[in-house]
Amino acid sequence: MRSRRPHRPLLVTALSCALAGLAAGPATATGDADGSGGVGAEVVRLYEEASVAAQRYEAGRREADEQRGRAQRLERLLDRGRRDIAVLHGDLGRIARAQYRTGGGLPHTVRLLLADSPEELMRGQRVVRQVDLAVDNAVTKSRRAERRLAADESKAASAWQVLERRNDELAGIKRGIERKLEEAQGTLQGQADASAAAGACRGPARLDQPDEAFTQPWIPPVETYGLSAGFGSGGERWASRHTGQDFAVDIGTPVRSVGRGRVVKVSCGGPFGMEVVVRHTGGYFTQYAHLAAVTVDQGERVSTGQWVGQSGTTGNSTGPHLHFEVRLTPQPGSGVDPREWFAERGVRL
Structure with missing residues (x-):
């Protein structure tokens, strides 16, 4: 048998x-x-x-x-x-x-x-x-x-x-x-x-921050991710070229500030949907867009790794991801390649 x-x-x-x-x-x-x-x-x-x-x-x-x-x-x-x-x-x-x-x-x-x-x-x-x-x-x-x-x-x-x-x-x-x-x-x-x-953000979701204290000055904006559309790539979804680096993550993933800085913009309308812009030392600005929630107020100081929002798919987005930009000004149109910018600071995406 x-x-x-x-x-x-x-x-x-x-x-x-x-x-x-x-x-x-x-x-x-x-x-x-x-x-x-x-x-x-x-x-x-x-x-x-x-x-x-x-x-x-x-x-x-x-x-x-x-x-x-x-x-x-x-x-x-x-x-x-x-x-x-x-x-x-x-x-x-x-x-x-x-x-x-x-x-x-x-x-x-x-x-x-x-x-x-x-x-x-x-x-x-x-x-x-x-x-x-x-x-x-x-x-x-x-x-x-x-x-x-x-x-x-x-x-x-x-x-x-x-x-x-x-x-x-x-x-x-x-x-x-x-x-x-x-x-x-x-x-x-x-x-x-x-x-x-509605073009109006709700009050920030005050999430308890992670216990981890980062010793390095710069980190990626999300902990676990896959890279999708990169800087300068073409496609019918954008008027000219893609202005940032997309990170493929699920809705609700904690999004963190890549370095120390101050929040200069919290917005909830327009093509970027919910977004946060942070100014860093050296005159650079980072943008975190298509969020499902924000966790900071405009004018607030943030530390490296502090959560500034949760990823989503608001605005002109075809699916859940984080749209991340490095800019020379708070406004769109002044972006630089995030991967090269990170590489110069010892961070490899």
């Missing part, structure tokens, strides 16, 4: 970007009366849960890999046991055929009675003992191997069942976090769209 082995693929894929590494401290927020700050904090809290869930998922994936290895080893033992039993059955068959050829199928006792001399009788007794011993040994080995095979088949079936249950648990963790994030992100983006349409 072959063990029943599930054919469902092992869950080894990592979680999506939303689950991949936004490890921030516990977040609370205060905002305007309609609770927009609370929604933003809920998204950040879910990202924190997602980060923990991602670690659980990875630990579970490793356990599942180990369990799969155990199940495969048991399958190999089963195959070897089946081969051993086939060999033992072959031995029994050869013994039976040899006995039939030498004794004509007569019982051993009859052949002993027909012996012509004491010497032939003694030889016959020895042959009988040897044949009986060989048969007994072969039968004992065969039965022992069959019992061991049945036990191994049971172990293998149990191992695959454990693996199946673990896969279901991991899938449930992933679905639960994704469902919560999607709901909270939708609410946050809906409120952001209303603000952008």
